[in-house]
Every structure is written in structure tokens, then in C-alpha cells.
Amino acid sequence: MAVWRSREANVSYHAFKRFSPETDTRQLGWSVQTLHMHRYRGRKSIRRLLSRLSATVNHALMPRRCVFCSVISGPNERFVCHACLGELPWIRHSCPQCGIQLPSELAPTVCCATCQSSPPPITATVAPLEYAFPVDAAIKAYKFHRRLFFVPAFAEILMCVIDRLPNDVDALLPVPLHRWRQMKRGYNQATEIAKPVSTALRLPIVTNVYRSLATPYQSGLDAHERRTNLKSAFRTKGRLAARHVLIVDDVITTGETGRQIARLVLANGAEKVSMIAIARAIPRAGG
Numbered sequence: 001m002a003v004w005r006s007r008e009a010n011v012s013y014h015a016f017k018r019f020s021p022e023t024d025t026r027q028l029g030w031s032v033q034t035l036h037m038h039r040y041r042g043r044k045s046i047r048r049l050l051s052r053l054s055a056t057v058n059h060a061l062m063p064r065r066c067v068f069c070s071v072i073s074g075p076n077e078r079f080v081c082h083a084c085l086g087e088l089p090w091i092r093h094s095c096p097q098c099g100i101q102l103p104s105e106l107a108p109t110v111c112c113a114t115c116q117s118s119p120p121p122i123t124a125t126v127a128p129l130e131y132a133f134p135v136d137a138a139i140k141a142y143k144f145h146r147r148l149f150f151v152p153a154f155a156e157i158l159m160c161v162i163d164r165l166p167n168d169v170d171a172l173l174p175v176p177l178h179r180w181r182q183m184k185r186g187y188n189q190a191t192e193i194a195k196p197v198s199t200a201l202r203l204p205i206v207t208n209v210y211r212s213l214a215t216p217y218q219s220g221l222d223a224h225e226r227r228t229n230l231k232s233a234f235r236t237k238g239r240l241a242a243r244h245v246l247i248v249d250d251v252i253t254t255g256e257t258g259r260q261i262a263r264l265v266l267a268n269g270a271e272k273v274s275m276i277a278i279a280r281a282i283p284r285a286g287g
Ligand SMILES: [Zn+2]
Pocket: 066, 067, 068, 069, 070, 071, 080, 081, 082, 083, 084, 085
């Protein structure tokens, strides 16, 4: 299995970004409707209609490919093919509170030793994959090299485990990026992942939590250094309207970011906090 690198992959990324099964049908329906409604409304509507029709033809000529192996998706496959889905490093059994991998003999409700001795401010954590190849490569490509075509694949993976979340979650909170870093990157990787989850769960996204400090990158820091690095990094504008907030991130490393945000939102109106991420690094229990 290889993470997409080819030029061909980039071509199909563009096809993918602009056309998904849902939008395709919508686009076609919209086009027919537009033809009827805007028949005499001049060049602008015709130009838009032609562009949408040509987009539909392009899609037919360039079918979608699996984001991991770039094999053309089969009729029952979407963004990740069945073969790659089966080979991903799934965490089969994890601590319900911090998401760390645990031996499978333990009951599903048993927390790791660290969470038992010092419970984190997070009710539940769902992170279905281990931060290992090819997931680590995909997340780095997505985060640092603008490979946004991974977003629907990540959403597809999260949808496989969405029923593990507590059912009283009422808002999503993507981990905020400092505005300078977001300006430089062009997007917040956590927000992009939260958008399809928000659509699927029909939940709003909290926007009044922000990152007030442009902290150095966390990679390479131990738990204590991360704690110091993140101290007072997040702030809220006013109180939160949500009662059970679901923090969304791409990867959980030590869990310190989630804990810092959880403490902040719990002090500002939220009653419970849970967390979802695509992957969980496996440093040490509760770390
Ligand atoms: Zn594949």
C-alpha cells in the first residue's frame, strides 16, 4: 500500500474535490433546473451551466481513486478501497477515556491505569487508527502539504466508528489554530475534518474558542514540555452554549491539547467534553 504521490493522483484529486456522488447528482439536478429557470437570463447562467456540465463529463472520464493506493474505486467503494480499509492500523481495543490502545481481554468499559488513577477532563475519546504507516504519512501530507483530498477519506474512516461517541454530544469544536499559522497554511486541518462530521451528525461547530498564542510545533516534545508549551494557549470569547462538546483533531499524541481545551470549555459553560481524532499515537497510557 502506498500513499498517493503520483501526478495521476493529483489529477484525480481535482476530479475528486469537485465531484462526489452526492454533489454529482445535485449538480445534474441543479443543471436541469437551472436550464428551466434561467432560460432567458443571459450569458452568466449559460456559462455556469456549461461549466457544470463539462465538470460532470470530466468526472465520468476520470473516475475516483482510493486515496491510499490510487486504485480506481469499485461500485461499492468511495474514498478508501476495501483492501486498504482492511489493512489500516485499526486500534481494536482502547481506553474509553483517553483512547490509548489496551489489551483486548479487558472489558470495553475498563479505563487504562492512568485514567483510573487520575481521570482526565474528557468523558470519551474515539481515535480509530494507530498513528503509523500509512496513516501518519497521509496526515502529514494533508497537514503540511495541502493534500486536502484526504478529508473525505478521513471522514469515511470516522463514520465507521461514529456510533462509539456518547449520544448527547451537541457541538463540535475543532482544535483552533493560531490565526497566523492558519493564514500561512490556508486552512485549519481540524476544522476541515470537523465539517463532514458536523454534516453527518447535524451538529454545529463552536467558533468562540481560539488560540491566543502561536505555540511552537508539539512534535518532539515530551508530555511536560507540551503542557508548558500549551499553557494559556487557548481562550474563549464569552461562554459556550453547548453542554457536551466534541473536540475534533487530526491526531492525538500525548492528549495534552485535548485536556487543555477541555479544562477551558468546562470552565466556560460546557458540562462534558469528548474527543474524536483520526489517529492516536501510542506513547504511553494516559500520556
Ligand atoms: Zn486502496
